[in-house]
Amino acid sequence: MRNFTFIGFIVFLVGVVLSSNAQTISTPSLGFTQACASPSFNTYYTTFSFSADIAASSSNQFTIELSDASGSFANGQVILTTNAGEYTSSPATVQFSLPTNTAGESYKIRIKSSAPSATSVGSTSFPAYYKIQDSPFTINNLIGSAAFCSGGSYLLTIDNPGSGDNDSPLQYPSLTFNWYKETSATTSELVGTGETFAVTSAGTYFCETNYGSCTSDSYSNRVTISEASSGTTSEISSSLGNPYCSAEGATTLSTINADAYQWYKDDKKIDGATSQTYVTDESGTYSVSIDLGQCSTTASITLETSGFTSSIDVDETNSIQEGETLTATVMTTANNPTFQWYLNDVLISGVSGNSYAASETGDYKVVVTQTSGCAASEEFLFSLVVTEPFPDVSNIPNIISPNGDGINDTWVIPVEYTSGSDTEVVIMSAQGKIVHQSNNYLNNWPESQIDFNEINSVYYYIITTASNAVKKGSITVVK
Known part of the structure; x- marks a missing residue:
């Protein structure tokens, strides 16, 4: 029994000695907490210690093994193998890179030696991703x-x-x-x-x-x-923005994804425009009816093609009396704008501001040009009629056409019956209601818009002079 105990002690002692000389590799220390690699950056370091017998081997090679994303080495992969005898001094710091398919939160690495054979335990876990694509994309x-x-x-x-x-x-x-x-x-x-x-x-x-x-x-x-749901509205987007510079080419109008479409411009159907997009370089109001299958919706956009917006503060048709002026002013968001004013297509010299005081009968035009950024222009047209307040007419007219064109808009009678003649002018409707009465008539009836129930309404006048001479007749108002 004592012999067996002595033999056991000798075996134990030999094991201790052998163990003290066994090859060992320490747990690898990481120089990072997470690895976010990309084509432009993929350099990482680990440091580890190893025993003297490994260091003494001139043929030894170290390998770095990467676990799977869960930290298991069962399907691990070698990501670096050093040259034989490259590292003979402990500790060693080794550089490595991540594979392009790396993606997970719990990776580990471990170190192996070849001569003699040894394997470290796994490192602390770390998130690691290779960002093979790292730029914005579209949906x-x-x-x-x-x-x-x-x-x-x-x-x-x-x-x-x-x-x-x-x-x-x-x-x-x-x-x-x-x-x-x-x-x-x-x-x-x-x-x-x-x-x-x-x-x-x-x-x-x-x-x-x-x-x-x-x-x-x-x-x-x-x-x-x-x-x-049916009756709701959606949106239309312009690929070049709105307003956009037509000098850059056409813009693409697009709306939401749907089953079917029909596009319109200024409320008129565009034949063949039945896709999700519509390409145009013309300004206007565009709309689209959108079939979503179980419901439908609509969308619209007012497209400006000058790269800027402008407006003018006068009507298309204007009328003033002789001696008066009509000041037209243009407001614009154009960069460094220039303004050219025309009368009857002839450039008005010496006028370059955003406003002009018009005093002559004719057709006017102003061209607004953006001189920096988008090279674009926009024009506005308006007409002006200058009338005499008391023209020398010989007869009392029986027809007027108050349509705003500056011609025959008011009932103009001979000067002998107008302001300063002490003449009473009375105008009545067909029903006998007085609609105008004055002892100082200014050739200004009708002064406001009349609601006509008939196509050509008829009114009656009575003109009584200072000497009690009376003129009577009718006035037909042509729409």
Whole structure:
């Protein structure tokens, strides 16, 4: 019994000695807390210690093994192998890079030696992602609004490849995606994952490539989705903005995704315009009827093609009396604008401001030109009639046409019956109601718009002079 005990003690002692000389590698220390790699940055370091027998081997090679995203080395992969005898002094700091398919929150690394063979325990876990795509991308064909019928849904998709320079993340099969709904101007909530997302509640949505705790620039445009019912309205967007510079070419008008469309310009149907988009370089009011299947909606936009907006403060047709002037003023958002004024298509010299005091009968035009930025212009037309307050007419007219064209708009009678002649002028309706009475007639009837119940209304006049001479007759008002 004592012999067996002595032999056991010797075996134990030999084991201790052998153990004290066994090859060992320490737990690798990481020089980072998370690894967010990309094509422009993929350099990381780990430091570890190793025993003297490993250091003494001139043929030894170290390997760095990366676990799977859960931290398991059962399916781990070697991401670096050093040269034989490259590291013979402990501790060693080794540089490595991440594979392009790395994506997860709980990776680990461990170190192995080849001569003699040894393996460290795994490092602390760390999130790691290779951001193979790290730029903004588009969803919903870059259309910023959409709608679905009550009780239905709207499918948001990542564009592939999308338009223009869109770097669609769908080109990289290893990537996954998160969908978010805005909850405020600065906050959002995760609502789904995958390459598409079916929206069932109104709100503003966007997508991000799933790079976990790593920040990235791989995110989409926002899309505002509403719940529609028949009679509601939607939106039209212009690819070049509104107003836009027509010198840049045509702009593309687009509306929400739907089953069918019909476009209109200035309330007139555009034949053949039945797609989601309509290309134009003309200003005007565009509208579209949108069939969503179980419901329908409409949308409209007033398109300006000058790159700026302008307005003038006079009517198309104007009338003044002799000796008066009509001041027309243009308001504009044009950059460094110039103004050219014309009378009967002849440039009015010496006039370059945004207003002009017109005093002659004729057709006027003002051209507004933007001289910096978009090279564009816009013009306004108006006409002016200058009338004599008391023209020398020989007869009392029996027809007038108050349509605002400056011609025969008022009942103009001979001077001997007008202001200063002490003549009474009375005008009555066909029913005998007095509509105008004056002892100082100014050739100004009718002074306001008359509501005519008949096509050509008839009025009657009685003119009584200071000597009691009386003139009677009728006035037909032609619409």
